[in-house]
Amino acid sequence: xxxxxxxxxxxxDGYLKVTGQARYAAxxxxxxxxxxxxxxxxxxxxxxxxxxSSEAEGAPGFLAVLxxxxxxxxxxxxxxxxxxxxxxxxxxxxxxDKVHYYGQYLAVLVAETLQQAQFAAxxxxxxxxxxxxxMETDKAMDTVFDPAEFFGEKLAVxxxxxxxxxxxxxVKHEAEYFTPTEHHNPMEPCASIASWDGDELTLLETTQxxxxxxxxxxxxxxxxxEKVHIVSPFIxxxxxxxxxxWPHSVLxxxxxxxxGRPIKLNLTRKQMFSGCGRRSETRQKISLGAQSTGKxxxxxxxxxxxxxxxxxxxxxxxxxxRFLYSCPHVSIAHHSVRVNIVxxxxxxxxxxxxxxxxMESAMDELAYKLAIDPVELRVINHSDxxxxxxxxxxxxxxxxxxxxAAEKFGWxxxxxxxxxxxxxxxxxxxxxxxxxxxxxxxxxAAKVRILQDGSAVVSSATQDMGGGTYTxxxxxxxxxxxxxxxxxxxxxxxxxxPPAPVSGGSMxxxxxxxxxxxxxxxxxxxxxxxxxxxxxxxxxxxxxDELVAANGGVFQKGSTPESGISYARVLAATNQASVEGxxxxxxxxxxxKYAFQSWGAQFVEVKVxxxxxxxxxxxxxxxxxxxxxxxxxxxQSQAHSGIIMGVGMALMEHTVYDNRDGGxxxxxxxxxxxxxxxxxHSIDVHFIDKPDPYIDxxxxxxxxxxxTVTGVAPAIANAIYHATGRRIRELPITxxxxx
Ligand code: MOS
Numbered sequence: 216x217x218x219x220x221x222x223x224x225x226x227x228d229g230y231l232k233v234t235g236q237a238r239y240a241a242x243x244x245x246x247x248x249x250x251x252x253x254x255x256x257x258x259x260x261x262x263x264x265x266x267x268s269s270e271a272e273g274a275p276g277f278l279a280v281l282x283x284x285x286x287x288x289x290x291x292x293x294x295x296x297x298x299x300x301x302x303x304x305x306x307x308x309x310x311x312d313k314v315h316y317y318g319q320y321l322a323v324l325v326a327e328t329l330q331q332a333q334f335a336a337x338x339x340x341x342x343x344x345x346x347x348x349x350m351e352t353d354k355a356m357d358t359v360f361d362p363a364e365f366f367g368e369k370l371a372v373x374x375x376x377x378x379x380x381x382x383x384x385x386v387k388h389e390a391e392y393f394t395p396t397e398h399h400n401p402m403e404p405c406a407s408i409a410s411w412d413g414d415e416l417t418l419l420e421t422t423q424x425x426x427x428x429x430x431x432x433x434x435x436x437x438x439x440x441e442k443v444h445i446v447s448p449f450i451x452x453x454x455x456x457x458x459x460x461w462p463h464s465v466l467x468x469x470x471x472x473x474x475g476r477p478i479k480l481n482l483t484r485k486q487m488f489s490g491c492g493r494r495s496e497t498r499q500k501i502s503l504g505a506q507s508t509g510k511x512x513x514x515x516x517x518x519x520x521x522x523x524x525x526x527x528x529x530x531x532x533x534x535x536x537r538f539l540y541s542c543p544h545v546s547i548a549h550h551s552v553r554v555n556i557v558x559x560x561x562x563x564x565x566x567x568x569x570x571x572x573x574m575e576s577a578m579d580e581l582a583y584k585l586a587i588d589p590v591e592l593r594v595i596n597h598s599d600x601x602x603x604x605x606x607x608x609x610x611x612x613x614x615x616x617x618x619x620a621a622e623k624f625g626w627x628x629x630x631x632x633x634x635x636x637x638x639x640x641x642x643x644x645x646x647x648x649x650x651x652x653x654x655x656x657x658x659x660a661a662k663v664r665i666l667q668d669g670s671a672v673v674s675s676a677t678q679d680m681g682g683g684t685y686t687x688x689x690x691x692x693x694x695x696x697x698x699x700x701x702x703x704x705x706x707x708x709x710x711x712x713p714p715a716p717v718s719g720g721s722m723x724x725x726x727x728x729x730x731x732x733x734x735x736x737x738x739x740x741x742x743x744x745x746x747x748x749x750x751x752x753x754x755x756x757x758x759x760d761e762l763v764a765a766n767g768g769v770f771q772k773g774s775t776p777e778s779g780i781s782y783a784r785v786l787a788a789t790n791q792a793s794v795e796g797x798x799x800x801x802x803x804x805x806x807x808k809y810a811f812q813s814w815g816a817q818f819v820e821v822k823v824x825x826x827x828x829x830x831x832x833x834x835x836x837x838x839x840x841x842x843x844x845x846x847x848x849x850x851q852s853q854a855h856s857g858i859i860m861g862v863g864m865a866l867m868e869h870t871v872y873d874n875r876d877g878g879x880x881x882x883x884x885x886x887x888x889x890x891x892x893x894x895x896h897s898i899d900v901h902f903i904d905k906p907d908p909y910i911d912x913x914x915x916x917x918x919x920x921x922x923t924v925t926g927v928a929p930a931i932a933n934a935i936y937h938a939t940g941r942r943i944r945e946l947p948i949t950x951x952x953x954x
Pocket of ligand 1 (some may be wrong): 456564
């Protein structure tokens with residue numbers, strides 16, 4: 216591969232973003248657009264007895280109001296994430312008069328201006344028959360059930376006999392861990408601009424999955440997928456809340472149809488806390504049994520989470536313990552209760568992230584009991600294969616991650632005794648944890664066009680929510696063709712383009728880039744053919760395998776590119792405006808032969824002010840094995856974002872509900888704190904950068920997005936224990952828990 220792969224390349228879309236020219240969903244100027252406001256439930260349980268819009272209808276600028284009493288019929292879409300579409304909730308908006316949670320959409324009102332819509336919406340009177348909501352896990356235990364699956368993987372796992380292995384273990388650790396409800400809070404709230412042209416709908420959206428949004432919206436409206444066009448060129452963060460399709464997209468579509476004009480619907484920050492999922496709180500019991508040597512003999516991981524009263528999504532915390540460490544006796548169970556809160560949804564590393572908080576805290580506690588260094592304990596229990604599927608790893612450099620991060624961090628200088636390290640008045644703590652996330656890959660397609668001027672266009676209906684997809688797509692084309700980066704135009708985020716999977720599960724790079732590579736190769740083949748066919752070409756009549764197309768030109772095998780003719784010249788001579796390669800790439804049999812998993816190590820330094828119990832994460836050093844790095848700069852940027860999100864999870868993030876009426880107390884960014892610049896200090900990220908030989912034959916990249924947040928929260932909790940001697944098993948670790 217050429218030097219364009221793996222180097223640090225600034226984002227193709229960076230200039231547009233920093234100059235404010237990148238148009239996010241709500242930014243598009245649309246002629247004669249009307250404004251919609253969603254009206255949400257102010258109770259969490261019960262039913263609507265009346266919606267009186269008479270006063271609103273007389274308000275200035277009023278255009279329409281839709282609710283379950285007058286909305287067009289909608290249909291429950293196919294609910295299959297792996298193939299076609301997935302609504303955030305299986306219940307269709309306005310399906311009936313029932314209220315399942317606070318913030319549920321009850322009506323949508325349209326007016327000429329946003330202010331007029333907000334005012335008219337305030338005049339709509341909704342009356343309810345309300346029942347006390349069930350908000351807390353403890354109060355919902357009568358609804359407990361064991362969910363069967365998480366995206367096709369069985370949630371209950373038993374290997375060996377964990378209970379008896381635990382009883383006879385030389386050393387044991389048992390504890391319960393808690394993580395709170397969290398919300399994604401991307402900087403860009405969900406937004407949708409709908410417009411109809413006859414029976415064809417265009418939605419300017421902010422979505423992690425343009426193809427899925429097309430299918431889900433079409434099915435919900437009862438129309439064909441070809442009639443729906445989704446456009447989402449820029450995404451201001453998603454973290455999972457824009458992965459499935461939430462009701463606002465359909466609301467804007469039916470509102471636009473009703474008024475016969477384009478309409479714009481933005482979610483408020485408050486509505487982001489009820490309109491597009493959440494991460495459930497988790498209660499996790501972990502029991503570990505080990506020999507005095509540190510070798511794990513038993514792992515029991517029992518998880519209790521919440522789902523909504525009418526749908527199922529399980530935060531699958533125990534999934535990691537199928538294979539994280541080598542252990543003969545494993546027992547994993549998941550339980551779920553039904554509460555009057557919006558259905559949970561994936562949030563950056565669903566399952567792995569809270570699961571690793573519990574497990575990697577537990578491993579630290581076990582390390583102290585055994586008096587074994589926490590890194591050493593993890594090396595002792597390294598899994599050389601996936602003991603759940605019994606498959607070899609496609610590639611695994613976890614030991615290198617521990618070694619590299621430990622060395623860069625200076626771990627060898629650590630005194631393991633709690634409260635033993637100080638910096639002036641501050642207590643200093645060093646902690647670490649393992650990071651892991653699956654190496655997913657799905658089918659994807661792409662198209663590459665080489666134009667007569669020697670430039671290229673690459674397109675795929677994928678998304679760039681910050682991971683750098685625009686840039687990495689162009690890099691692959693540049694690598695194959697030799698066309699310089701600045702002469703390659705990447706296009707994405709449009710459902711008319713060749714289909715690609717959801718940008719979730721950290722699979723965009725592994726799924727889309729192989730298709731881009733093949734499409735570029737296909738376009739070059741056509742140029743070679745043209746050079747052979749051209750009577751005036753020096754290569755006229757040659758065989759295809761005698762020629763090479765690379766580095767910007769066609770030339771004789773064994774010769775240099777300078778001796779050949781440029782793509783532009785071939786196309787001009789043969790009078791072609793462009794040549795096009797299109798490719799559909801999908802994972803093959805290797806998925807049955809190998810287990811694909813990314814790995815990493817997070818090392819953290821905290822400084823704790825003993826007077827006010829304030830924790831500062833002064834240093835993070837991380838190393839990740841995510842296969843080949845395509846773009847060092849965007850990969851590091853993704854890792855920084857994940858680590859920063861992990862700091863928020865460890866110290867700040869916590870959605871608080873009012874258990875009397877189901878209201879959300881922290882429904883703004885003042886009360887739902889996330890890290891700001893002042894909270895973030897040194898972050899030092901390293902990549903092993905060894906290609907995964909099986910995820911695809913040539914590129915070998917497994918994706919960077921989600922693994923980088925995993926392991927951060929437990930590394931911080933472990934560092935806090937080391938600093939203070941206080942073991943906090945409940946996130947977020949706010950000063951009140953440390954005082
Ligand atoms: Mo990610 S939570 O799969 O968008």
